[in-house]
Amino acid sequence: MQPKIYTVTEITREVKDLLEENIPPVWVEGEISNYTLHSSGHRYFSLKDENSQIRCVFWRWQAFSLSFEPEDGMKVIALGNITVYEKAGQYQLYVEKLHPLGIGKLELEFQRLKERLYKEGLFDEQHKVPIPEFPQVIGVVTSPTGAAIRDIVKIIQRRAPDVNIILNPVRVQGKGAKEEIAQAIRDFNQYKKVDLLIVGRGGGSLEDLWAFNEEVVVRAIYDSKIPIISAVGHEIDFTISDFVADLRAPTPSAGAELAVRDRTELIKEMNSLLNKLVSLQKSTIDLFKREVESLVKSYGFKRPLDMLTQLSQRTDELYKALSKGVKNFFEFKKKSLSLVLGKLNVLSPLSVFERGFSLTRKLPELMIIKDAGLLKKDDRVEVKFLKGKIESKVEKIEKE
Amino acid sequence: MGKEKSFEEALKRLEEIVQKLEGGDLSLDESLSLFEEGINLSRFCTKKLAQAEKKVEKLLKLGEEFKLEPLDLEEEE
Numbered sequence: 001m002q003p004k005i006y007t008v009t010e011i012t013r014e015v016k017d018l019l020e021e022n023i024p025p026v027w028v029e030g031e032i033s034n035y036t037l038h039s040s041g042h043r044y045f046s047l048k049d050e051n052s053q054i055r056c057v058f059w060r061w062q063a064f065s066l067s068f069e070p071e072d073g074m075k076v077i078a079l080g081n082i083t084v085y086e087k088a089g090q091y092q093l094y095v096e097k098l099h100p101l102g103i104g105k106l107e108l109e110f111q112r113l114k115e116r117l118y119k120e121g122l123f124d125e126q127h128k129v130p131i132p133e134f135p136q137v138i139g140v141v142t143s144p145t146g147a148a149i150r151d152i153v154k155i156i157q158r159r160a161p162d163v164n165i166i167l168n169p170v171r172v173q174g175k176g177a178k179e180e181i182a183q184a185i186r187d188f189n190q191y192k193k194v195d196l197l198i199v200g201r202g203g204g205s206l207e208d209l210w211a212f213n214e215e216v217v218v219r220a221i222y223d224s225k226i227p228i229i230s231a232v233g234h235e236i237d238f239t240i241s242d243f244v245a246d247l248r249a250p251t252p253s254a255g256a257e258l259a260v261r262d263r264t265e266l267i268k269e270m271n272s273l274l275n276k277l278v279s280l281q282k283s284t285i286d287l288f289k290r291e292v293e294s295l296v297k298s299y300g301f302k303r304p305l306d307m308l309t310q311l312s313q314r315t316d317e318l319y320k321a322l323s324k325g326v327k328n329f330f331e332f333k334k335k336s337l338s339l340v341l342g343k344l345n346v347l348s349p350l351s352v353f354e355r356g357f358s359l360t361r362k363l364p365e366l367m368i369i370k371d372a373g374l375l376k377k378d379d380r381v382e383v384k385f386l387k388g389k390i391e392s393k394v395e396k397i398e399k400e
Numbered sequence: 401m402g403k404e405k406s407f408e409e410a411l412k413r414l415e416e417i418v419q420k421l422e423g424g425d426l427s428l429d430e431s432l433s434l435f436e437e438g439i440n441l442s443r444f445c446t447k448k449l450a451q452a453e454k455k456v457e458k459l460l461k462l463g464e465e466f467k468l469e470p471l472d473l474e475e476e477e
Contacts, residue, residue: 134408139459150473153456162407162448164455167471184459191459191466266411267446273414274442280421281435288428 231255
């Protein structure tokens with residue numbers, strides 16, 4: 001079997017595919033040589049060490065990520081993909097990120113820690129505690145001698161003179177800084193009597209700010225039950241503390257501003273609330289007043305009055321009726337009296353005389369005689385008539 | 401962090417009162433007592449704001465005990 005004969009292009013393609021598919025993006029450390037910035041904006045150079053070198057290309061469109069201007073002899077680390085430049089049959093590194101060594105290493109560490117802690121969930125929003133709107137006591141973890149504490153105190157006292165500040169002084173850079181910062185945060189959590197913490201420092205180099213990228217500090221912030229505002233460096237500086245804190249302030253001064261609301265603003269707000277309150281109350285009272293007025297005018301309310309006039313009218317009527325009644329009563333009584341008198345009359349012995357009867361009494365004892373048998377011949381009797389009387393002598397007796 | 405009502409609570413309550421009054425549906429007595437409470441709250445808040453304590457202290461840890469000490473920033477400089 002004939003061996004396969006490749007063209008140069010074909011074998012170059014094979015090599016290219018092999019290399020590009022099998023080597024993932026890599027970090028490469030080395031020294032820059034043959035550095036050229038082409039008029040196209042692309043940068044070409046080699047990275048070398050004692051034994052080898054590799055060609056590198058840094059495309060113009062990656063330049064935004066460059067934080068320094070590379071030069072020959074500079075030690076750097078580069079992140080990129082191994083590719084094959086077919087025209088020259090050269091493998092080379094397409095650089096995406098380039099950092100001066102030293103700081104580059106820190107940067108790398110920063111990225112690695114950030115990624116690890118991110119994956120662990122330390123930056124999750126659900127772990128973040130809301131910043132209290134009106135903290136009364138604010139704890140500060142920073143250097144007692146830096147500009148940060150002075151800025152923080154000045155701003156808090158200007159905006160909120162009623163708020164107390166407690167500083168837990170720490171070193172913020174150099175040896176021991178990370179342990180002191182972490183311990184200060186834990187101390188405040190043990191002390192408990194603060195509503196909010198501001199943890200930070202003023203601006204500085206990446207190394208100066210490094211303590212706030214240390215895991216021990218990041219974990220202390222994460223574990224804090226007290227809400228924390230991180231306030232490290234300048235606007236452009238991001239530390240891992242910023243990611244884990246409940247709120248990131250771009251600077252210590254901004255941290256102080258985020259921590260307390262300006263009291264003069266609050267008083268304004270309060271006064272407008274008060275005005276609203278007063279005008280609301282006025283309108284409420286007006287409302288009730290109108291309601292009362294309309295009630296007074298309403299038939300329902302007028303009814304009692306109406307009833308009163310009606311009643312007085314009725315009273316008058318009744319009075320009339322009564323007086324008439326009384327008169328009638330007396331007339332009636334008078335009538336009944338005459339009736340009774342009439343009856344009395346009938347019963348009176350006198351009325352019997354009126355009807356023609358007479359009364360006979362035996363003399364001299366004036367005994368009323370109801371039985372002729374009680375009398376004897378020649379007894380004397382008195383006979384009384386309606387008008388006058390006579391004495392007579394019994395002549396004849398008929399007994400029954 | 402005292403037991404006394406905080407500024408925060410007072411302001412919240414004041415907002416609540418204004419909302420209730422805005423909502424209507426209150427008896428005259430209710431609205432009057434809310435109004436009175438509102439006025440008192442606003443006095444309380446203003447007083448609270450005027451209390452310029454201006455305390456700046458330093459946290460000291462002595463074993464397991466904590467102590468506060470006045471912080472003089474000028475001296476520390």
